[in-house]
Amino acid sequence: MSMENAMLLLKRIGYCKVLLDWFSYAFKCSLLSRRFEEMIIEENKKKEGKNEKLLIDLCECNVTLSYDFSSELLSICVPCLLKAALNKEENEEVQTEVEMALLALSNIRDYEMKRELYLNEITEIIEHHQEYQNMTRLAYQSIWQFFVDRFFNDKSLERVIVNELHFPREAVRELEELTRNVDWKRKEEENEKRREETKEEHILRRWLHTLNNYFLRCKLWNEELAKLIDCVVQVYQVVKDNYKEIGDLCISSLGIAAFNRVVKVEDLLKSGAVNVVLEEIQRPTLNDKMTFDSLSFFVLISMRLEEKTYNEMEEAKRKELKRKMFEKMEEEGFEDIITSFYEKFSYIFANHNVFIYHLLFDTTL
Template sequence: MLSKDGMEKDNTKKFNELFSELEHYDEDKQRKKIGETNEIIDGMNEEEFRSIFKSELFDKIDKMIEEKKMSIENTILLLKHAGCCVKLKNVFIPSFGKSSLANRFEKMIIKEEKKKEEKNEKLFVDLCECYLLFHFDFSSELISICVPCLLKAASKKEESEENQKEVEMALLALSEMGYCEMKQEQFLKEITEIIKHQQKHRNLTHLAYQSAWLFFMYRFFKDRNLEDTIANELHFGREAARELEELARCIGWKKKGGEETNKEEAKEKLTLMRWLETCAMYFLDCRLWNEEFIGLFCRIVQIYRAAKDNCRGICILCTYPLRNAVENRVVRVEDLLKGGAVEAVLEEMQRPTLKKVMTNECLQFLTNVSERLNEKMDNKMEEAKRKATKRKVFEKLEEGGYEDTITTFHELFHLLKMIIFDSYELSEDVSDYLVNV
């Protein structure tokens, strides 16, 4: 049986061998071989992607196109699949933008967009998708071309499996545009309609819907005027909670590391992780309170509890939106309490083993809860609410038997605050002490 390192080397070797043979085949056989190559790509990890998808590979592909040893259609078949895997596995590939292939794609996109007649719409969409999936620095000209093109492709209403895949790819590519600047008229009407249509008909895949929201969320960070649309018109809290609930049902939480997971389950797991990251982004800077937050916190806590034994990576992701929410003064501590977030973090602090990352996240959460519960309000009604919430928190602590942990925590409060917020490394001794008090 191959070790992990052996499997990585084997994947890299197989890919390089198959790729080196491609230029010797005719177009049909080359397409079949690319199918085999894509199966290898499915099993790659971050290190393998980085070792293979370098500027040399992209330059080699460009040369093969120039010498007519690979068609643009077969190039797209390879790159779209690889780009999708790269983004789902959150791998950053900076080398594409420096390659001759990127220059070729840019010229082809601009040329295709300028055509008045005989425009190849499929090729146009494919080129835009490949370009956005691998690039990370977009000019205003490319933004003005690619965004309308892909939003149009993502707006198709047919419910066939083939159309679902096309829409999914278009939205995934759009979601990777990050924080780049664009005007509302370039995206708002279309992306809002896509999200509303999904809420009514539920015809998008989970990944496609998450990608639509992620694209919109990046725009929100550049334009605060979008928040009312996000929170109150499109109901982000409600929709994120629904998606997390549905995705959680698709995952075998009791599987231990090394147990086989089918492709569909692996994809849904990665989509769930993307949703958690999107929620963390939103709570980082939202300014409008919404009652739907409580349901969303409930779902995040449920996922944390399902994942805590065998999916520790997901557990860590669950702490990010909770930590950001408690740091955000718009989100009420009472909402986090009702959603079970306070209790879940305290449960985590009681685990027999506690890693540095989780210790840090939990302490930041508890630090902010403690500070907020001790902030007196000038408004009498708000002050009464604060006291009531504080009383509920301490009742919850007593029910769970967490008094000793919290007493210890408060004794170390000043030291821990300096450690966390001055970005010093947490000592393993602190972690051991907290879980054994």
């Protein structure tokens, strides 16, 4: 097989691996992986006659197929892939190349790296897309996934992510477009077997994973973030009967949001998050993971509503929120629901999160 055809094949395999969120140790442990790393370093060192196309192809193959990266490799691959993604020509071939480069970058998870490697380029790519809408939906999701993953090790990036590039607003728009563009109603004959996911469904699932990472770490609260909570609730309402995996991701996102004290309890109430979690916990298809996520949501909100403040206005607000919350839970028969899960508490919580398990028994709902 020629080098060109081998690259095309490996890039396609890597594309599918990242898009479907597969994990494999095989490539990283192979001689081919070592050879690719050597070729990347050798090609990058060339002062003259450097083959930029070959270098991009090598970086895309190595980054999409692998899971572990050295600092030296990242210092070469990240700028190389960003350079490919900066191509602003608006034709299908370039869009495909940009998508591949950004999808590869999204496979670089929680690795710490210097801002100089990516920040200016990331900002330029996102701002250009916001003005001209020049990228595919997968490319745009991928660049945000890469950027939010950098937020894990650099909390100061949040001001750029929220105040300058408006991540919550952009995520809302993309989620709304994806839910409108997908036919979520399964055909009757498809109910008995799992249908193949569309590309749009893959992208929506990836967005929700990115939101989970963001909700876990965000500290800046504004109206755009409140709208993002609303949007997750709306996505759940659209997919709940026809796409359980994405519905489950929505519930997990709301649980992570409830854990983050920056997220206001009143916004969780206004958005209908409480309603959808109550609805989920009563579904006959509920599994242990969703039981854990749903009960944790209420445990965490209950804890926050029990925390008294010394500010009279805030204290009055807290008491009113607590009253509304417990009234809602009483209306829905939440006490009976808790009782029905009592015998499974120890198993469910001990197997998912010991910390939440102890909180549950120390907290009165």
